[in-house]
Every structure is written in structure tokens, then in C-alpha cells.
Amino acid sequence: MSDPSLSFLVYTAEPGSPTADALRVLGSIAATDERAVPTAR
Numbered sequence: 678m679s680d681p682s683l684s685f686l687v688y689t690a691e692p693g694s695p696t697a698d699a700l701r702v703l704g705s706i707a708a709t710d711e712r713a714v715p716t717a718r
Contacts, residue, residue, distance in 0.1 A: 688700055
């Protein structure tokens with residue numbers, strides 16, 4: 678089922694640009710941030 682209140686955002690940047698580098702860093706921070714991933718208890 679879909680939920681019309683949900684959104685999906687995609688960000689892109691020119692490969693090799695400073696923006697692409699910044700998005701890569703942001704993605705790596707989000708991927709390693711323990712708060713970003715809920716844990717089952």
C-alpha cells in the first residue's frame with residue numbers, strides 16, 4: 678500500500694564536483710549515525 682503523506686527525495690550532483698563530494702560525506706554520516714537507524718529492543 679502507498680501512503681500519500683510520504684515523500685521520497687533524491688539528490689544528485691555532477692560527478693567530481695564539490696557538491697558531489699559533499700553529498701557523499703553527508704551520505705556516509707547518515708549511514709554511520711546510530712540515531713538514524715532504529716534498533717529493535
